[in-house]
Amino acid sequence: MASNPADSDVGGGADLLIRDALEQLACVKDELFLDFSTVRRIDPHTLQEMDRLASAAQDASVRVTLRNLNAEVYKALKLSALAERFSFS
Amino acid sequence: MTQTASTLTEHRIAYIEGLVRQGKAAAAVFTQYTQDDVDRIVKAMVLEGLSRAQHLAHLAIEETRLGVLEDKTIKNMVAMEFVYDYVRDKRTVGVIRELPGCGLIEFAEPVGLIFSITPITNPTSTVLFKCIMAVKTRNAAIFGPHPKAWRCCSEAVRIMYETAVKHGAPEGVFTCLESPTVADNVYLMHHRDVRLIDATGGPGAVKAAYSSGKPALGVGPGNTPVYLEKSADLDMAVVDIITSKTFDNGTICASEQTVVIDDEIFDDVLKRFADLGAHICNDQETNLLGRSLIDPETGFMRPIAIGQKATDIARTIGLRVNNGTKLLVAPIQGVGRQHPLSVEKLCPVLSIYRARSVEEALRVCVDVNHAGGLGHTAVIFSSNDEIIRRFGDVINAGRIIVNSPGSIGALGGVYNDLVPTFSFGCGTGGGNSTTDNVNVYHYLNIKRLARRAQAHMWFRVPNQIYFNRNAVENLRQFASRSTVIITNPALEQIGLLDIVRRSVSQQAFVRVLTIPDAEPEVNVINRGLETLKAHRPDQIIALGGGSVIDAAKIMRLRYESPDADLDELAAPFLDIRKRAVPFPAGSANRVRLVAVATTSGTGSEVTPFAVLFDQERSRKVTLADYSLAPDVAIVDPQFVMSMPKRLTADTGIDCLTHALEAGVSIFASPYTDSNAMQATRLVFRYLRRAYRRPQDEEARGMMHNAACIAALAFSNASVGVNHALAHAFGARFGISHGKANALMLPHVIAFNASVPTKFMPSPNQRGYNAHKKYATIADLLGLGGHTVAEKVQRLVAAVEELLDDLEFPRSIAEMGIPREEFDRAVPELAITAFDDPSWRSNPRMPLLSELQELLWLAYQGRHQSAAPESSECNRD
Numbered sequence: 031m032a033s034n035p036a037d038s039d040v041g042g043g044a045d046l047l048i049r050d051a052l053e054q055l056a057c058v059k060d061e062l063f064l065d066f067s068t069v070r071r072i073d074p075h076t077l078q079e080m081d082r083l084a085s086a087a088q089d090a091s092v093r094v095t096l097r098n099l100n101a102e103v104y105k106a107l108k109l110s111a112l113a114e115r116f117s118f119s
Numbered sequence: 120m121t122q123t124a125s126t127l128t129e130h131r132i133a134y135i136e137g138l139v140r141q142g143k144a145a146a147a148v149f150t151q152y153t154q155d156d157v158d159r160i161v162k163a164m165v166l167e168g169l170s171r172a173q174h175l176a177h178l179a180i181e182e183t184r185l186g187v188l189e190d191k192t193i194k195n196m197v198a199m200e201f202v203y204d205y206v207r208d209k210r211t212v213g214v215i216r217e218l219p220g221c222g223l224i225e226f227a228e229p230v231g232l233i234f235s236i237t238p239i240t241n242p243t244s245t246v247l248f249k250c251i252m253a254v255k256t257r258n259a260a261i262f263g264p265h266p267k268a269w270r271c272c273s274e275a276v277r278i279m280y281e282t283a284v285k286h287g288a289p290e291g292v293f294t295c296l297e298s299p300t301v302a303d304n305v306y307l308m309h310h311r312d313v314r315l316i317d318a319t320g321g322p323g324a325v326k327a328a329y330s331s332g333k334p335a336l337g338v339g340p341g342n343t344p345v346y347l348e349k350s351a352d353l354d355m356a357v358v359d360i361i362t363s364k365t366f367d368n369g370t371i372c373a374s375e376q377t378v379v380i381d382d383e384i385f386d387d388v389l390k391r392f393a394d395l396g397a398h399i400c401n402d403q404e405t406n407l408l409g410r411s412l413i414d415p416e417t418g419f420m421r422p423i424a425i426g427q428k429a430t431d432i433a434r435t436i437g438l439r440v441n442n443g444t445k446l447l448v449a450p451i452q453g454v455g456r457q458h459p460l461s462v463e464k465l466c467p468v469l470s471i472y473r474a475r476s477v478e479e480a481l482r483v484c485v486d487v488n489h490a491g492g493l494g495h496t497a498v499i500f501s502s503n504d505e506i507i508r509r510f511g512d513v514i515n516a517g518r519i520i521v522n523s524p525g526s527i528g529a530l531g532g533v534y535n536d537l538v539p540t541f542s543f544g545c546g547t548g549g550g551n552s553t554t555d556n557v558n559v560y561h562y563l564n565i566k567r568l569a570r571r572a573q574a575h576m577w578f579r580v581p582n583q584i585y586f587n588r589n590a591v592e593n594l595r596q597f598a599s600r601s602t603v604i605i606t607n608p609a610l611e612q613i614g615l616l617d618i619v620r621r622s623v624s625q626q627a628f629v630r631v632l633t634i635p636d637a638e639p640e641v642n643v644i645n646r647g648l649e650t651l652k653a654h655r656p657d658q659i660i661a662l663g664g665g666s667v668i669d670a671a672k673i674m675r676l677r678y679e680s681p682d683a684d685l686d687e688l689a690a691p692f693l694d695i696r697k698r699a700v701p702f703p704a705g706s707a708n709r710v711r712l713v714a715v716a717t718t719s720g721t722g723s724e725v726t727p728f729a730v731l732f733d734q735e736r737s738r739k740v741t742l743a744d745y746s747l748a749p750d751v752a753i754v755d756p757q758f759v760m761s762m763p764k765r766l767t768a769d770t771g772i773d774c775l776t777h778a779l780e781a782g783v784s785i786f787a788s789p790y791t792d793s794n795a796m797q798a799t800r801l802v803f804r805y806l807r808r809a810y811r812r813p814q815d816e817e818a819r820g821m822m823h824n825a826a827c828i829a830a831l832a833f834s835n836a837s838v839g840v841n842h843a844l845a846h847a848f849g850a851r852f853g854i855s856h857g858k859a860n861a862l863m864l865p866h867v868i869a870f871n872a873s874v875p876t877k878f879m880p881s882p883n884q885r886g887y888n889a890h891k892k893y894a895t896i897a898d899l900l901g902l903g904g905h906t907v908a909e910k911v912q913r914l915v916a917a918v919e920e921l922l923d924d925l926e927f928p929r930s931i932a933e934m935g936i937p938r939e940e941f942d943r944a945v946p947e948l949a950i951t952a953f954d955d956p957s958w959r960s961n962p963r964m965p966l967l968s969e970l971q972e973l974l975w976l977a978y979q980g981r982h983q984s985a986a987p988e989s990s991e992c993n994r995d
Contacts, residue, residue, distance in 0.1 A: 071151045074144040074290045102151045109147035109231070 044069045048079040055083075055090045062087065063119075067098035077110050084115035095119050126302045135306055138261050141291030142232040143312045146259040148289040150229060154212040160286045161203070161255050167282040168199040168247045175243040175278075178271035183239050185426025190367035194244040194541075201532040201539040202251055206559050211256050215565070222570035227563045229257040231314035234307045236328070238320040240370035240426060240465060241541055242268035243275040245319055248541040250279035250293060256562040261313075262295040263304050265320065273297065308333065317557070319542045322550075329550060336561055337551050338542045341372045341495030342463040343525050344487035346480050346510055347388060348501035349381040355522065356500035357391040360469070363524030365445050369466045370426045373496040373518065373529030373543060376463055377451065377470040377487045379480045385473045389448070397446040397469075398429070404438055405449040408468060409459035411436040418456055419491075424466040432466060454486035463491055477506060481513055488514050493548030498525040517544050517554030531556050574883045575696075578790035578835050581725050583751045586824055588816070590755035591622045591715060597751070599627035599658040599711075603651060605671045606662040607636040610717060615758055619662050619715055630654050636663070638732040638739070639670035647674040651710075658711045661749070662758075665721030668714045669729040672747045675712050679703070685731065689740040691956055702744040714749035717758045719809075719823045720770025720857065722777065722830020724752035739850075741956070748834070754827045756820035764810060767822075768925040769857025771806040774798065774826040775918075776860040780839035781832035782896060783871055783889040784960040785881035791836040792892075796899055798829035803900055803917070807924050839961035840952075841867040844973060847952040851944055852936055861927040862934075865915050866976040868893060872911040875963035889962035919981050930980030938978075945974050 044066070051064055072080075087094045095117040099107075107113040127135075176191035210216070216225040233253060237245040246262060253260045264272035276295035284290055296303050304324065308316055308331035316335040318328035325337035347356055364375050380388050393399050400408060412424050412432075424432045429447050433440040440447070451470045454461040460470045474480035488497060497516040501507050511519050518537060520528035531537030537556055544553035553561065585593040602623050606616050611633060623629055632650045634643050651659070651674060661671030676683055680703035692698035714724035723729075727748040731740040762770070775798075781787060782795035801821050808818035841863045849859030872890040894910035897903075902917055904910035928934055931941065949970035952958070958965055965973070 072148060074141070074148050077144045077148065105150055106147040109150060110144055 044072050044076045045079055048076065048083050051083055051094065052086055055086055055092055058090075058092055060091075061093045061095060063095050063097055065097045066100070066103065069103060070100065072103050072106055077106070077112065080107070080112055080116075084112065088115075093117055127306055131303070132306070135296070135303060135310075138294040138296070139232065139307070139310055139312050141294060142259040142261050145289040145291035146229065146231045146257075146314075149257040149259060149292065152212065152257055152287075154210060156287060157212060157254055157257055158207070160283050160288050161206070161251055163286040164251060164254060164279050164282050165199045165203040167278060168251075169196060171278050172196045172199070175247070175271060175275050178274055179243045179268065182271045183242060183268050183426070185240060186367040186370050187428075191244070194241060194367060195247055197530060197533070197539070198244040198248040198541055199251070201530075202248055202558075205532060205539045206251065206255050209255070209559060211559055211563060215563075222572050224568040224570075226566040226568065227256065228566050230334075230562055230564060231258065232312055233258050233260040233315045233317055233562065234263060234304075234310075234313045235260045236263045236304060236316070236318040236320050236324050237265065237268070237272055239265035239268045240372070241319075241367075242272050245541045246272050246275040246295075247279065249317065250276070250283070252559050252562050254283055254288060254292065255559050258315075258562055259289075259292045260294075260317075261307060262293065263299050263307065264295065266299055269295070269297065269299050315562070317542070317562075325550065329552075335552065336542065336544070336557055338544055338557060339372075339549055339551070340463055340491060341376075341543070341545070341549075342487055342490055342492030343373060343376045343496045343498060343516075344484035344492065344514065345375045345378040345498040345525065346484050346501065346506075347378050347380045347384070348477070348480070348499065348503060348506055349383045350502040350506075351384075351500035352502065352522070353384060353388060353391060357388060357395060359500070359522075359524040361392070361395055361397065361446055363526045363528070364469050365429075365467045366524070366526050368426045368428060369464065369468070369526075371526035371530070372463070372465065373520075374465070374526035375469060375498060375524075376492070377454070377461055377472060377483075379472045379474050379483045379487075381477075381480060382473055382475050389471070392446070392448050395445070396443060397448045398433070398438075398440040398444045400438075400447060400449045402450075405451065405460065407436060407438060408447060408449050412464060412466070412468060413459035413462060415459070418459070418462060420462065420464050420466075424464070424468065427466055429467040432468065454483060454490050461487060461490055481510065484510065485513055488516065492516070494545030494551060494554060495543060495549060496520065496525055496529045498523075498528070515546070515548045517546055518556070529556075572882060576786075576788045576790075576883065578788065579727070579745050579748070580831050580834070581748055581750060581752050584725065584754060584827065585752070586754035586827070587820060588756055590753050591618060591758070593751075593753065594619070594622040594660070594713065595624055597624060597658060597711060597713070599624050599656075601654050601656045602627040602629045602658040602660060603632055603654055603656040604629060604660045604662055605632045605634060605647065605667060605674070607667055608633050609636060610662055613761060615717060616662060618757070619660060623658075623660070627658065628654075630656075634667065634670055636666060638666050638730055639673065640732045640734045642734070643670060644673050644677060644731065647671075648677050651675075651678040656710055658713065660713045660715060662715045662717065664716070664718035665723040665730075668716070668721075668723040668749070669731070671712060671714070672723075672729040672749070673731055673742065675710055676702075676742075676747060679710060685740060685742065688744070689731075689742055692743075693959060695743060695745075702746050704746075709750075711751065712749040713751040713753065715753040715755065715758060716823070716827070718762060718766065718770050719759050719819070719826040720773040722774070722826050722833070724749055724754065725827055725830045726834045728834075752827065754823050756816055756823050759819050759823050760814065760816065762813070762819075764813060767810050767813065768806075768927065769855050769861075770826065771802060771809065771822055771857070772861045772864070772922070772925065772927070773857045774822070774829045775802045775806070775921075776841050776845075776864055777833040777838060778802065778825075778829040779864070779868065779893075779896070780841055780961070781829065781836040783892050783962045784833075784836040784839060785879050785884055785962055786836040786960050787892075788836065788883070791832040794828045794832035795836070796896060798825045798832060799896055800899055801825035801828070803921065806921065810925055837960035838957045839867070840870070840958040840963070840965050840970070840973070842957035843952040843955035843961075843965075844948075844970065844977070846955050846957065847948045848931070848944075848974060848977075851948060851951075852931075852934065854931075854934060858927060861922050861925075862931055862977045863973065864922070865919050865981050866973050868911070868915050868918065870965075870969070870973060871961070871963050876966055876969065877964040879962060879964045881962070884962075887962065922981070931974075931978040932980065936978075941974075941978050945971050948974055 172195035523534035540556035542557035546554035845859035897910035
């Protein structure tokens with residue numbers, strides 16, 4: 031289990047967070063927590079990265095839980111059919 | 120051969136799926152944007168579009184070979200400048216409108232990914248327009264241009280896309296199909312991630328869009344009729360028509376097609392057309408044009424002339440015209456297949472028709488309208504407003520342009536205040552979903568947040584109520600020329616009529632109308648009406664119980680509003696303020712209605728209700744309206760001193776039922792509560808005394824007041840299920856109203872105090888509180904008890920004790936009604952009670968089965984009511 035707070039803002043900030051998460055996947059057991067509290071907005075590139083993260087997590091049998099996600103970003107995930115591939119707390 | 124999505128190669132499908140993926144992601148991301156974000160992006164796009172207007176016009180002309188460079192440039196600029204002028208201040212993100220008076224807030228929700236089909240005739244302008252619309256509404260779009268215009272469209276999309284993304288729009292927000300095919304369109308129209316199809320184009324594309332099963336904005340071809348009426352400003356009209364019909368060589372589908380000209384001005388108009396550069400065709404030339412331009416198989420125009428210059432068309436078909444000819448004008452003799460030029464011609468060819476009358480002109484315009492132009496556009500030039508309005512009424516067109524050019528007029532924002540657009544909705548006439556000029560609001564889902572409304576309540580009472588002994592003497596202060604006193608013979612015999620007569624103003628000429636002491640029948644009302652007509656009173660005094668006062672209310676209504684239809688006025692309603700049939704508005708010089716009550720129960724002296732018995736149809740007609748209420752009520756105990764003992768008990772319990780039902784009604788308010796509670800208190804304090812000692816004037820007076828006060832409450836809060844049931848079984852078994860109420864009352868209190876199976880919608884109330892209000896009444900009566908349940912129980916017990924003291928039967932069975940007969944009657948009684956409007960203000964909505972249960976409880980008798988302590992509602 032790992033927690034990974036990020037200092038992110040509109041768009042690209044979240045990318046760093048996801049890149050770190052992708053790197054940690056190999057050494058995490060069961061569940062990975064990502065703190066999205068500072069992510070105000072995501073862009074199409076971030077969506078792609080999150081898609082990649084979801085696939086990698088599935089392959090590694092790791093559940094990725096997004097913490098403190100704002101409703102606007104959650105809605106964007108929902109509309110792009112990504113929400114069901116993550117857990118939220 | 121029809122192309123379908125199945126003809127696509129795997130490679131092509133992968134390409135299209137890529138576009139969809141980008142668009143879907145962009146649309147999802149776009150939902151996070153603010154109004155400021157999109158406004159900033161839109162502004163940048165508009166500025167870029169304006170600077171590239173001529174460049175894109177060049178590309179369009181080069182690729183399509185249609186239209187006029189200068190006009191296409193203007194169209195591109197209109198698509199930017201005029202559309203921007205309309206949308207710049209519009210809110211399209213988040214809260215877009217607040218209606219505080221209605222408690223409504225409207226929010227904008229983007230539709231998502233749009234598949235946008237654009238036409239060959241206005242390729243780049245339509246793309247520019249739709250890009251602005253998409254960004255302004257936070258949507259993404261895939262463009263499917265006409266196959267013969269895709270390069271110029273692709274460039275327009277590229278310019279808009281790069282500018283948008285540069286200023287913050289999500290990547291993938293616009294894409295454009297390269298080398299598009301019909302099969303691409305079909306595939307995208309059925310794609311699950313495409314949320315809306317916006318098809319501006321030919322009828323095939325529009326029909327396919329609507330057939331896809333997806334929400335679609337499909338806007339198609341037209342056939343614009345023009346009525347050039349004799350009162351028109353001809354200088355303006357002819358120039359406007361030429362301007363419009365030659366604009367971009369007639370490629371705008373709103374441009375004029377057939378001009379119907381009044382006979383009186385026909386020759387003059389033709390000369391003006393010719394003077395300004397139009398060629399007027401003779402019969403042979405008209406035939407040649409028809410044969411050449413219109414396909415006789417389909418009846419539609421051939422592509423050869425679309426968007427071409429008049430001189431080029433003439434040259435192509437072998438028609439000799441002067442150099443510089445702007446327009447070919449072809450007289451036609453009718454509309455339809457025999458007159459090929461009566462259809463849409465997207466080129467500078469204009470049909471004209473000579474009309475011998477206004478009616479003929481309108482008929483021909485209707486024919487043109489129905490020959491392919493339904494729902495689209497029509498034009499009239501006239502200064503006769505009546506004819507303009509008739510034209511607007513008979514023509515089915517989303518845009519009816521008056522005294523201005525059709526094509527530019529329909530685009531909006533230049534000659535009028537229509538919404539600027541490049542997509543004309545044609546309504547159901549054109550197989551479209553809207554008649555609007557399509558704009559940003561068609562790209563949004565509008566969400567409405569509706570706050571709970573603070574119900575407008577009321578408390579309406581008669582102007583004047585006089586009470587206590589000799590209150591009747593107040594009659595003297597009311598000036599009257601002619602007074603009619605309505606009463607019944609019994610009251611005349613015991614001298615009550617004389618008391619009233621002595622109190623009426625000396626100046627009044629007084630007539631007496633005696634009527635039977637029973638629910639007023641139609642013939643009684645009609646007889647009374649004749650008396651009123653004969654004596655033309657300025658004052659009516661009703662002396663009697665509920666029946667007499669009700670009769671007087673209805674007579675006054677009929678006298679003042681002879682056309683009032685009592686059947687219509689008796690139509691059922693849920694809310695007196697929203698009733699389907701309003702009562703006639705009272706005149707300024709109404710006849711004063713004074714009610715002198717001689718019983719202490721119905722409260723008719725202050726209520727807005729009146730019951731009429733329609734003997735012919737054997738039914739009661741209940742009228743309810745505040746205009747029925749008397750103007751003056753006299754509550755003078757001397758008129759009730761001789762009430763028989765049984766009547767005292769019956770009317771007293773009727774009064775108590777009014778008060779208790781108004782107290783828990785869903786229309787109860789602090790105003791009605793105060794009256795309901797005070798009336799209840801007075802009944803418990805004085806009814807026994809009045810019953811036991813009929814000459815106890817204080818008790819009589821207080822019960823008389825109680826009845827009036829309870830009536831003030833239920834006039835504004837109404838009654839409940841007790842009355843509905845009492846009306847039903849009272850009428851069925853001939854049981855007096857008071858007794859029927861008494862038999863139900865303890866059971867109904869217990870029923871209302873328990874958890875409802877079904878709650879009544881009641882915006883006036885916050886939560887279910889009938890049990891608490893009964894408990895408050897119990898407190899007021901000093902009945903004791905610690906919990907709400909205990910208090911309700913004690914109230915029920917107190918009511919039962921009162922009923923026993925007043926010697927009411929304890930059950931319907933005690934009334935001598937056989938069980939079998941009651942058993943047979945119960946299902947219908949429940950239905951009758953459910954039809955009764957009285958229960959609609961009851962706090963608990965009664966189910967039919969519950970009405971039956973209540974009837975059985977009343978049959979079996981008191982002390983068997985459902986125990987309220989088991990109920991959730993009886994918690995403190």
